[in-house]
Each structure stands twice: as C-alpha cells, then as structure tokens.
Amino acid sequence: MITLQHRTIAHFDLDCFFVSVECLHDKSLKGKPLLIGGQSDRGVVSACSYEARKFGIHSAMPMKTALRLCPHAIVRSGDMEQYSYFSREVTEAISESAPLYEKASIDEFYLDLTGMDKFFGSLKWTTELRQKIMRKTRLPISFGLASNKMVSKVATNEAKPNGQMEIAFGNEKIFLAPMPVEKLPMVGRETSAQLRRRGVETVQTLSEIPIGLLEAWMGKNGIALWNRANGIDESPVVPYHEQKSISTEHTFPTDTIDLQFIHRELVRMTEKIGFELRQQNKLTGCITVKIRYSDFETVTKQMTIAYTACDHVLLEKVKSLFHKLYDRRLLIRLIGIRFSQLVQGNYQINLFDDTQEMIALYQAIDSIKDQFGSQYLVRAAHVNHEHRPEAVNPYLPKGVGTFKKRYPGR
Template sequence: MLSLQQRAIAHLDLDCFFVSVECQQDSSLLGKPLLVGGSSDRAVVSACSYEARRYGIHSAMPMKTALRLCPHAIVRSGDMEAYSNKSREVTEIIADKAPLYEKSSIDEFYIDISGMDKFFGSLKWTTELRKTIMKESGLPISFGLASNKLVSKVATDEAKPNGQLEILFGEEKSFLAPLKIEKIPMVGKETAAQLRRRGVETVKTLSEVPVSLLEAWMGKHGISLWKKANGIDETPVIPYYEQKSISTENTFPVDTIDMEFMHAELVRMTEKIAFELRQQNKLTGCITVKIRYSDFETVTKQMSIPYCCADHILLEKVKELFKKLYDRRLLVRLIGVRFSHLVQGNYQISLFDDSQEMIALYQAIDQIKNRFGWEFLMKGTNVVPPEKKHLSRQKEITPYFKV
C-alpha cells in the first residue's frame, strides 16, 4: 500500500453545476443572480449562482425566502435530464484519461494519480485534464490536489470559482489550520455550534484538542474530527463502475396474469430499492425491468433517466417499461427491478417541482422506515387484497398514499 507521501489525489468539482448548465443553454443568464428550483411559494432552492449568494441565498433555502432577499433574481425550474447528460459527458472524458477515478456525486470526482509525478507531474497532468474538460464540455471546473481525499476536497472549495490549488505533502495541517471549522467536510450546523460553545472556532484549535477529550464530547465522531483537523485521511479512491446497481426480484408462488397484483408488486419493489438508494445517499441514472414467463423465457428492458431517487418519479418509469415489456400475455413467473449507473446525491436535487411538503414527506417516511423497517409504511396500491394473499409473501403493512 502506498504511503501518504506517495499518494496524489485530485478532487474535481464542476462549479455551480446546475447553474453553469443553465447558463450554457441561455448565455443571457451569465453574471446574473440565478436560482434553480421550483417556482411555487413552497418550493426550495436547489442551486444558485455566485451572484445570488451575495444576497445570502443558499441551496435548500425556501424559494420564497430567497426571492425576498433578492427580488430581481431569475428562477429556472431545472432540467435534470440536461444535468445528467452533462455529468455523463464529463465522466466519459475523465474515464478516458484517468488511471483510477471515483464519481462521488453528479458533479464531483476523485482521481488517484499516485506515481504520475514520475512521468508527467501530477499538477501538470491534472491541469491538462481540467483544460480538456472545460474545452469539451464548456463548463467551469475547479480542482484541489493533495495527498488525500479530505485535503484535496477542502482545497477545491478554496480554489473556487473556476480555479485550482495544490497542497504539497507535509503542508496539510498548515493549510487547514486558519480555516473555520465548517470547512471540514461533515461538520454541519449542530456540530459547529457544539464546538463553538467549547471555544473551538478554527481547524487549528480543533486539531489541538486532545483526541480523548473530543471522544468524550462526541464519541467516535470526535475521533474522526480530530483526524480530519490534523489532515489525516487514508480513505482510498473507490473505482467507479457504471454497472454498480441495486436490484430486487420476486418469483411468485403461483404463476399469474393478474395485472393488478403485478402492478402492486412493481410498486413494492420500486419503493423498496428507492428507499435503499436514499439510505445510501445515491441517485440512479438507469432503470431495468425484468420479466420471466411461465415457460422460463426471460426478457428485460432498460432506459436511461435523469439521476433520481424519488419513488413517484421512478415508479412512473418502471410502469412505463413494464407496459412496453409485457407483450406476450402469458402467465408470469417472476418480475424484477434494477437501478444502475449510481452516483452519490440526495433526493432534494431531483425534486425541482416539488414543494417543501413533498421533501418533508419523504424525510418523514424514511425516518419511520429507518425505525421500523421499510415494509412498515407503504403506498396504498401496494397492499395485496386478502383474496390474493396466496400470490404474495407480503407482511402486514400500513399504506400511506395511493399511486
């Protein structure tokens, strides 16, 4: 295993990704306060331009609040299909050139270029890659280069907008030291407030707190914070494979042609693996539906979709695929659903047209499922009537809304 000194990790982040794509499609938006998100009073801001940020606007802020802060801001509803296509375009550029890369979200990448300095120079190679991405995609992108993923990510944030920054080996602590504690990844408002109550304002102060004391304050999270504050991160770059997937299938006890029952099963399976996506903080970019008939002939059909993990959006696509696929009208032995082309991300970015209530509903449902199990709360159409129980192994469930 390479030592930290031998490692060279680049973190690349497409600047204001959604906003940049919108500006690429409409150049009149350049240099203006732009908000991407739903247009209703109850919608939230999914992304905003740097010009909008000067008014105190940030992502996840209620759109109504954002427009009070900046009444002349321009609002775009968002085009997840365009964003997904651009993300795939940049991924292909990186995959063609990088020895080992990880797609950590729709607009972020880690690249392990350890050993590259012996041939081209790590900084030169990453700089050339950045230029290629900007030239071929037309989008601004920043990068940080360091000995580990943590420091490279923080360096990228400091290099924005549209810049680059290298942190040499041995300079990790001095680079992090003057930064506010919120600059450390995974330090949210609650953690920051807890640390500030104890007089910890900067990363330097955090790094000087005895690790045993931090553990007493925050448990294992305290140990992790101490390591981050000291620039320690041995997390490897995890190779990205497009075929990585989450799937489920059900072989029926009795072959069936009952469309109502199969529809309910599609709802159940889609809901199950969509919940798994959200648990893992991932989005899917491809859906596959599988049918096995009673004569054992197996057929599948798939479609690429804008990155998403919301039940109601995924279910619509699953039903569309099933309708196209089920054309023999024979008894069915098995059906399955698979989500692939996974990237990191949360459901807020795919719910541009949904209100705060819809986002809150998903959060509340997932909290209940986390506590009692995913089958405890399900959609109304997923409930199998008593007369069809012989077709299913389904447990007792509580329906929450009908699809």
C-alpha cells in the same frame, strides 16, 4: 509498497453545476442572481448562483424566503435530464484518462494519481484533464491536488470558482491552519457552535487540542476532527463501477397474466428498492425491468434516466418499461427490477417542481419505514385488503399502511 504519505489525490468539482448548465443554454443568465428550484410558494431552492449567495441564499432554503432576500432573482425550475447528461459527459472524460477514480456525487470526483509523478507531473496531467473537460462540456470545473481526499476537497473549495490549487506534501497543516473550523468537511452548524463556545475558531487551534480531550468532548467524532485538523485522511479512493446496482425480483407461486396483480407487484418492488436507494443516499441513472415467461424465455429492457431516488418518478419509468417489454401476452413466471449507474446524492435535488410538503412526505415515509419496516407502509395501489399491514402487525398506528387518502395522487 507505496505508503499513504506518498499518495496523490485530485478532487474535481463542477462549479455551481446546475446553475452553470442553465447559463450554458441561456447566456443572458450569466452574472445574475439565479435560483434553481420549485417556483410555487412552497418550493425550495435546489441550487443558486454565486451572485444569489451574496444575499444570504443557500440550497434547501424555502423559495419564498430566497425571493424575500433577493426579489429581483431569476428562478428556473431545473432540468434534471440535462444535468444528468452533462454529469455522464464529465464521467466519460475522466474514465478515459484517470487510472483510478471515484464518482462521489453527480458533480464531484476523486482521482488517485499515486505514482504518476514518475512519468510526468501530476499537476500538469490534472491541469490538462481539467482543460479537456472544459472543452468537451463548456462548463467551469475546479480541482484541488493534495496527499489525501480531505485536503484536496478543501483545496478545491478554495480554488473556486473555476480554478485549481496544489497543496504540496508536508504543507497540509500549514494550508489548513488559518481557516475557520467551518471549512473542514463534516463540520456543520452544530459542531461549529460547540467548538466556538469553547473558544475554538480556527483549524490551527483545533489541531493543537489534545486528541484525548476532543474525544472526551465529542466521542469518536472528536478523533475524526483532530485528524482532519491535522491534515490526516487515510480514506481510499473507491473505484467507480457503473455495474453497481440494487435489484429485486419475484417468482410467482403460479404463472399469471393478471395485469392488475403484476402492477401491484411492480409498485411494491419499486418502493422496496427505492427505499434502499435513499437509505444508502444514492441516486440511480438507469432502470432495468426483467420478465420471465412460463416457457422460461427471459427478456429485459433498460432505460437511462435523469438521476433520481424518488418513488413517483421511478414508478412511472418502471411501468413504461414493463408495457414496452410485455408483448407476447403469455403467462408470466417472474418479474425483476434493477437500478444501476448509482451515484452518491440526496434525492431532494430531483424535486425541482415539488414543494417542501413533498420533501417532508418522503422523509416521513422513510422515517416510518425505518421504525416499523418497509413492508408496513405502502401505496394504496398495491394494498391487498385481505392482507392489510394492520392485520399483520397489530402494534402499528392506525392508518399506517397507506397514504393515498391523505396525499391523493401520490
């Protein structure tokens, strides 16, 4: 039986992915401060080049603030279709070679290479895979090779830009020791501030604190911190399957041809699983719509899309698929919607042309759905005025149930 200490894990990360794709299409952008995101006064930065980061710019920063820090920065709105295309190209290259891999996000992958040293060196194999990806996509990509996922990810960050690094088994603590605590995954601004207030500035200092004391300070997070500081991470590489999906379907009480009613159902169902998608912090790259007619004939149609979890984008695609599919003009018995090709990722990365207000709106919608239930906040397009949410739940705040009046066009 192979023990955890013998594992070999590679972490691949595409460097400044969105920026690199933009530079691939326009070579004049290379070496310049480049911002990807909304170009309006209320837009946000989705990604930025290393040159822009030197001015203190980071993702999720208001575009207005970023341009104040670097007035000569170049702004591009972004092209999620292109980013999704290159993400799939890299996934394909890895799937052709790796025995076991996990697609952690649109631009990040973990590979379990345990046991491959018996046949050839893992470093040599990983180096050749990196070169294959760069030849295929012409994009820079970095990797870290170590005994677990956490150390390999830190190694990748140290190898960037466009580099590679191997941490030999047994050297995990030595590698991490001199680093500031912020270099550890999951150590954010708040955790960092707590540690520094207690005089903990380096990973080595953190690793020397008794685990019981860290648990007293931070609860279960303290135990996790101690493990990371000591180079311990037993989390497995989760096999990636394109078949993973979120779906819903509805069989009507009476077969119908009422398109207005069907459209309302499409909106309701799309919002329902769109919310589930965001709850799981995932994006979908493929939509499937299913229709079952009254004679029980079942037809489906699917569409590969740019990775997203935004309702207004998903609704447009779902409706388009339905109208292409519904060609018999017979009574409909059932409709279904499925989102597949799921990857980890925050839906904000798709809001290149949207504003802070739009991002805040999605966050507010999801917060209300968390509190009261997803069925109590719906688009006006599918509100049945005889069954308004307030009538079902009298404890809902007045106005919950529709946001079309406040945010017209959404």
